[in-house]
Amino acid sequence: MVNEVDPSKGRIFLVKGPVNTALYDLGRGEIYTIDPLVVDVLGGVQSLKPSYIGGEALQVLRGYLARHPALARYETSNNSSGVHEGIVKSLSCQSGPARLSFMWLELTNACNLSCAHCYAEAGVRRTNELSHGQWKEILGEGAELGARYVQLTGGETTLYPGLIDLVEYARSCHYIGITVVTNATRLEDSLLRQWATLGIEVAVSFYSYDPEAHDSITRRPGSFRQSVEGIKALLSHQIPVRANIVLMQGNLTHLKGTREFLEGLGLKEISHDYVRPAGRGEVESCLVGEGVGKGGPELNLPYPSEERRRVFDERPCSWITCWKGEILISSEGVAYLCIFARCLPVGRFPEMRLKEIIQGQAVQKLWQITLDNVETCKDCELRYGCFNCRALALTTTGDLLSKNPRCQYNPYTGLMEGHGGKGMKERPKTRIDLVNETVEDEVVIYDPKNHNVHHLNPMAGVIWELCDGNHTPKEISEEILGILEASPTQVEKDVTKTLEGFQRKGLLEGVQE
Amino acid sequence: MTPTTALPTLNIKVLSLPIEIVTNYEPFLREFCELTPALVSPANGETPVVRFGVVQKRRYTHIEKEGRTIYRLDKDYTICPILMDEIRASCYEHVRDYLLLHAGAVVKDGRAILLPGKSESGKTTLTLGLMNCGYKYLTDEVSAIHHKTIEVAPFQRPIYVNTWSRPLRKEVNKSFKTYRYRDEGEDRWQYIVPQNGAVMPRDVRWKVDWIIFPRYTPKGKVILKPLGPAKAVMALMQRGWNQRLFTDRGLKIFTGLVRRARCYTLEMGDLEEACKLIEELVGKSA
Numbered sequence: 001m002v003n004e005v006d007p008s009k010g011r012i013f014l015v016k017g018p019v020n021t022a023l024y025d026l027g028r029g030e031i032y033t034i035d036p037l038v039v040d041v042l043g044g045v046q047s048l049k050p051s052y053i054g055g056e057a058l059q060v061l062r063g064y065l066a067r068h069p070a071l072a073r074y075e076t077s078n079n080s081s082g083v084h085e086g087i088v089k090s091l092s093c094q095s096g097p098a099r100l101s102f103m104w105l106e107l108t109n110a111c112n113l114s115c116a117h118c119y120a121e122a123g124v125r126r127t128n129e130l131s132h133g134q135w136k137e138i139l140g141e142g143a144e145l146g147a148r149y150v151q152l153t154g155g156e157t158t159l160y161p162g163l164i165d166l167v168e169y170a171r172s173c174h175y176i177g178i179t180v181v182t183n184a185t186r187l188e189d190s191l192l193r194q195w196a197t198l199g200i201e202v203a204v205s206f207y208s209y210d211p212e213a214h215d216s217i218t219r220r221p222g223s224f225r226q227s228v229e230g231i232k233a234l235l236s237h238q239i240p241v242r243a244n245i246v247l248m249q250g251n252l253t254h255l256k257g258t259r260e261f262l263e264g265l266g267l268k269e270i271s272h273d274y275v276r277p278a279g280r281g282e283v284e285s286c287l288v289g290e291g292v293g294k295g296g297p298e299l300n301l302p303y304p305s306e307e308r309r310r311v312f313d314e315r316p317c318s319w320i321t322c323w324k325g326e327i328l329i330s331s332e333g334v335a336y337l338c339i340f341a342r343c344l345p346v347g348r349f350p351e352m353r354l355k356e357i358i359q360g361q362a363v364q365k366l367w368q369i370t371l372d373n374v375e376t377c378k379d380c381e382l383r384y385g386c387f388n389c390r391a392l393a394l395t396t397t398g399d400l401l402s403k404n405p406r407c408q409y410n411p412y413t414g415l416m417e418g419h420g421g422k423g424m425k426e427r428p429k430t431r432i433d434l435v436n437e438t439v440e441d442e443v444v445i446y447d448p449k450n451h452n453v454h455h456l457n458p459m460a461g462v463i464w465e466l467c468d469g470n471h472t473p474k475e476i477s478e479e480i481l482g483i484l485e486a487s488p489t490q491v492e493k494d495v496t497k498t499l500e501g502f503q504r505k506g507l508l509e510g511v512q513e
Numbered sequence: 514m515t516p517t518t519a520l521p522t523l524n525i526k527v528l529s530l531p532i533e534i535v536t537n538y539e540p541f542l543r544e545f546c547e548l549t550p551a552l553v554s555p556a557n558g559e560t561p562v563v564r565f566g567v568v569q570k571r572r573y574t575h576i577e578k579e580g581r582t583i584y585r586l587d588k589d590y591t592i593c594p595i596l597m598d599e600i601r602a603s604c605y606e607h608v609r610d611y612l613l614l615h616a617g618a619v620v621k622d623g624r625a626i627l628l629p630g631k632s633e634s635g636k637t638t639l640t641l642g643l644m645n646c647g648y649k650y651l652t653d654e655v656s657a658i659h660h661k662t663i664e665v666a667p668f669q670r671p672i673y674v675n676t677w678s679r680p681l682r683k684e685v686n687k688s689f690k691t692y693r694y695r696d697e698g699e700d701r702w703q704y705i706v707p708q709n710g711a712v713m714p715r716d717v718r719w720k721v722d723w724i725i726f727p728r729y730t731p732k733g734k735v736i737l738k739p740l741g742p743a744k745a746v747m748a749l750m751q752r753g754w755n756q757r758l759f760t761d762r763g764l765k766i767f768t769g770l771v772r773r774a775r776c777y778t779l780e781m782g783d784l785e786e787a788c789k790l791i792e793e794l795v796g797k798s799a
Contacts, residue, residue: 435761437768442743446750446764451757453750455743 011271017381019414019452034379098367099146099318100358101325104339106153107160109331113183113218115205115475117248119279119339120330122155129331132162134350136169138329141354143173153181155331155340158191167198176410179203184230185223196237197315204231206243208251209261228265235266242269248284271413274406278340324367337366340391344400366390369401376403379458380411413506414450428499429469429509436464445507454505459484463498467508473499524556527600528608528657528668533561534596538569541592548593548692551669551707555713563603567592597670601655605754611657611666612766613754618656618665618721619648625665625719626791627656627774628727629752635729635781637672642788645753650707651719660759663769664718669711671704724749724776725791737790745776 001257015022023032023500108129111122130138139150154343157163165443170178180195181203195202204227208214211224218224234241245263247255255272262270277285323337333349335357336342346366347357357363371383380386389404409415435446443461445454458465462483466476476499477492484491502508521542523534533556536542566577573594576599584595590645605613616629617636626643630636637653644650652668659666671692688711692704726740726748740748749767750756756763777794781787 435764437746437764439746439768439771440744442741444743444746444750444764444768446761448760450755453747455747 015381015384017411017414018379018409019450020381022381022385050280090272098324098364100142100327100354101147102149102151103147103326104151104153104328105137105138106155106329106331107135107157107163107166108155110159111154111156111183112159112185113156113220113223115183115207115248115280116217116219117246117275117279117281117284118157119276119281119342120153121279125155125159126331130329130333130349132165134333135162135166138354139166139170139175140172140348141328143175145355145358148175149177149179149286150175151179151181157182158186164191164194164198167195167200171198177201182230182254183218183223183227183228183293184234185220185461187230187233189233192237192239193232195234201240201242202234204234204241206231206245206258206262208254209257210251210254213251213254217248231262231265231267241267242271245270245272246275247272248275248281276340276392278342278391321367321369321388327354327363337363338391340389340395344394353472366400374401374403376397376411380409382409382411410506412504414452415506425469425509427469427472428467428502430464430467430502431507431509434507447507450506452505454507459494460498460501463495464502467499467502469509524559524561525553526556526559528666529610530563530604530607531559531561532600532603533564534567535564536567538567538574538592540589541567541574544591544593547595548671548704548706549597551667551712552597552671552718562607563600564605565596565599595636601670604655608657608755610660612660612756612759612763613668614656614658615654615751615752615754615773617653617655618651618667618719619643620651620665620713620719621648621795623695623719624722624795625651626725626795627665627721627770628725629656629726629749632676633729635727637674638676638729638784639725639781639787641672641674641780642784643791646788646792649713651713655754658721658766658770659718660762662718663721663766663773665721666718667713667715669707669713671706674703674705677680677783691767719776722771723730723791723795724771724774726776726778727781727787728778729781730780733780735782735790736778736780736792737787738778738780740776742771742776745771752795 021034023034029275062367106120108125109120109122110125142150149356152163152166154160160166163180167178167180178199179201184202184204199359206214206227206332207217208224214224214227215221231241231243243249245255245258245262251258259270275281275284279497323341326337327346328336328339328341329349330336333351334345335347335349335352346362347360349357352360369388371377371380371386371388372395374383374388377383377386377388386407387404390400392406393402393404394400402494431447433448435448437444438461441458441461443456443464445456445464446452447454459480462480463476466479471479473495474492477488477495480486480491480495481488520535520537521539523536523542523545525532525534525629532553533731534545564579566575566580568575568577573585573587574584574589574721576586576592576596578599583599586592614627614629615631616627617640618625618627619640620626626648628636628639641652650669651665652670653672654670655668657666658664658667661703672689688708689705690708692706724745725737726745739765746764746767748765753763753767756767757767779787779790
């Protein structure tokens, strides 16, 4: 349920979840998770809206949060209120076909490195790669369809002979953001002088401050030195450069050091991501293990640069999948929605023209996925401010509409998963910090961690009493059968269901990991 | 804010919370005293725990808390309501001998009815309706349950009524003073303030015999249904304002409250009929 608190200003929204409620303060670009008990205070303010508070409802809300920090559980700041401006738009209208805004073009599969995680599995040039003329056609058609940003990638883009011509052509098609992705190992001075005049942005992949670790990931000795020299040369030609660090087994602990190292070189824009299970990244992502990259809801913008922010602003908000408005064309002409979504082709050029691909049902449907379509997230109060990467869900879980596998927030308990461990113990035991009272055979449980209250019927109350760490679920069923005439199968089924309910609500101690 | 002896200072107490209000704005002071005769009592020299300032600076009135401006208001009619809200919120933070519950409460013949519910569930309306049936006003919003005796104490803030619920005041008028608050467009709001005849003694607490959870169902039926005790405890827990200050004792207080009372839910499509049902219920058990 979404309540607009102050429609005259359209700046504050309350979104109710199963346990918590989130307050979206669009004016400040912030999201607060509000204590359930305060929701009524805010509700009271709302109900008084036509009265004395009027336009000052906003001030009152902010007042409550600012002066009673205990009332707001935690606050997640967002770097850009622009995105949240979008929330309003997306809440109010989402109709008509979506437009193309951004294209990745993988010009070639040829690469002088052989990075352990490469999503494109780049290495040698493929025999059926698109021709130079075909890339120009794609650029032209993309511009006609509304694309204003293009990222030329590979393989290694400097191995594509027509790169400069293609960039010039993209300029003539009025693309306002052109990015060239490179490993920066083979940047000659003459090339850089040309790039400097073309007004492009360069994106460099970098892995570690430790030459050995970097080279072991690129699988080419000396690539660290070459990339560092390349970055320095790019900066000396005053070409805007950003770097992305992909974290995997070989550099998992190097993030801080690598950031500092790159900052020392003069780079200002540095992002990072954990290896994704796509291309050669599938093996690497298995090696890093399940827990890596997991955390709370991803409420921060993934792309901090001004240029990218403009791209992002064209999407209504992060609630809508991040691949909306985007298309990737591989070196062989296969279209995907994202570099990570290679298991989901949506067309092939030139058999299908770009317009047919973009306006086809597949792309249009996949572009429109919002967190309202996603399991669990659809009930989460933070969904309108959360990053919605469907490729991550698809490649990690195999389910396009599953919850972000890195998000550990459980909206149904209001807690982070892993609270009390993962999975149920062999002999379930109730959490020691819970408070419970029995009233006429029924049990009321108070959870002081999240102030939730639970109510158990008499039978669930008996099961609750037996969750003492000494009984297995089977033994609990046997105890129940001793006091209740019922079929053993049914009782076992009911006990399992009840225990699962306790577990889901975070009432049991978990297995120690 | 730097309190100076030159400025008028109000030292008051709301429940057990001593509060100081310093102001240089006479009209506010007058209005505040007119609105809160039943809510506040003299602090009797107790050191204030919370300090507010209402300071007129150029064309704005600043509401300050502990010396820090928390509101800057340009409309006079907003000062008292916002300050009263702040006082209420301060009670949630500091009052430790009362468990504060989002509930209305009325009393008759020494027996209290608690009306817990969330905003717009009909607490104020039902409170007014029952007052028309001879019940005395304890609160329409914050029921203060004493942590030891588990009895309800008055929190008699002025009742804020709008055009639609105004007819309900017809009987209440005798012991409540109507205070026209603001007329803006079609929304007409008034405060009705308990006067001497309606002010309940602040040091007397009342045993709660009935807990009725109202739910306003426009044009629906009036249905009064018993509520299981565990569910009632759960519903009360969800309506607590400051239960976290009591940690595990909060559950015990609510359980105690439910054990001593009879609990019902009330679907309230028609106020008169709803009040009649409650009267019958109370009459039967008497």
